[in-house]
Amino acid sequence: MEPNVRFWIAESRSFVQRLLQWTELLDPTNLITSIEKIEKSRQLLFTSEDAYRFDVDDQRIKNAWKRSLSTVHPDSSRLIPILFRPAAFLPLTVPTVFLSMMPAKGMKSMILPQVSLYAYTTGFTMVNGNASYSHSLPAKILLGAGVIASSTFFGLIPHLVQMKYHLDNPWIKRALPIVFLAQVSGMNVFASRSLEPVRGIEVMDKDGNVIGRSRRAGRKAVRETAVSRAVLFGTSAFIPEVFTYFFKRTQFFLQNPQSLWTLKLSCTLLVMGVMVPVSFSMFPQIGQIKYSKLEEEIQALTEETELFYNRGV
Structure with missing residues (x-):
């Protein structure tokens, strides 16, 4: 049984516990861990009898x-x-979110942040989604290109509307990009992982034994991830805009108007630094679905009252 699956199933965690776990997993040093160290760690988890005593006070196992x-x-x-x-x-999405929420000064400054943001989030979602089945590289490229193009188009709508109609209401000018960013981010997940509700994803019992593939579990997994992504980007865009609104009315801004960029970037980094682990923790990594909510053909294969599936990130 895959150790990561066993870990998430065995650890019945609350939101706070998941949040603390994700703050460790989001440590930037995990990006530079060598393959050799990862392989040694995996070998230890496969061979150590204490590896699945999750409360063990062994730093090597942790x-x-x-x-x-x-x-x-x-x-x-x-x-x-x-x-x-x-x-x-976090480090790869903060600059694109910041630039996508800044007033556009031309088509290039308007399009590039949107393309960069949705190109990365589409790739991230597809790589970290459920991998119960495989599809060919051309199919992945075609799906990814279509999702990036459509997400970018919808992400540009509020900016194009402002350019065409010269909206004067400051609330609408600020609210429109935020609403679209949250909505498009959620829809980006649905589109990137659109095959999961169609083909179904593997569901397993508490011992990791695969029972079958469920389209309903696929819909649940994609829906939960989409909600968490919409909350992440919606909040990360909303709070900096609120701070900016009040900051513009201070004497310090009137004397130092160039400080607005620094404040907004710092605020975006701070808010996203909090919201990324929060959004990843909103739902369990290995989700649970009731027996009664599964397809009849899967119900006939097991007597378990609850099955598990990989939600993805």
């Missing part, structure tokens, strides 16, 4: 779990590419 959970995909047991590991999400 470090092994940290490396494994932050770098290895629980479905495929393969290494996650460095740029798409959870620890890379």
Whole structure:
């Protein structure tokens, strides 16, 4: 049984416990961990009798779990590419979110942040989604390109509306990009992982034995991830805008108007630094679904009252 799956199933954690766990997994040092160290950590988890006593006070085992959970995909047991590991999400999305919420000064400054943001989030979502089945590289590229193009188009709508109609109401000018960012971020997850509700994802019992593939579990996994992503980007865009609104009315801003960029960037970094682990912790990594909510063909294969599935990130 894949150690990461066993860990998330065995550890019945509250939101606070998941949050504390994710703050460790999002440690930037997980991006530079060598393959050799990861392999040694995985070997320790496979061979040590104490590895699954999760309260054990052994720093080697704790470090092994940290490396494994932050770098290895629980479905495929393969290494996650460095740029798409959870620890890379914050540093790579903060600049694009910041630039996408700044007033556009031309088509280039309007399009590039949107393309960069949705290109990365699409890749991240596809890599860290459920991997119960495999599809060919051309299919992945075609799906990814379509999702990036559509997400970018919808993300540009509030900026195009402002350019065409010259909106004067400051509340609408600020609210429109925030609402679209949250909505498009959620829809980006639905589109990137659109095959999961169609083909179904693997559901397993508490021992990790795969029972079958469920489309309903696939819909639940994608929906939960989409909600967490919408909350992440919506909040990360909203709070800096509120701070900016009040900051513009201070004497300090009137004397130092160039400080607005620094404040907004710092605020975006701070808010996203909090919201990334919060959003990843909103729902369990290995979700649970009631027996009664599964398809009849899966119900006929097991007597378990509750089954598990990998939600993805």
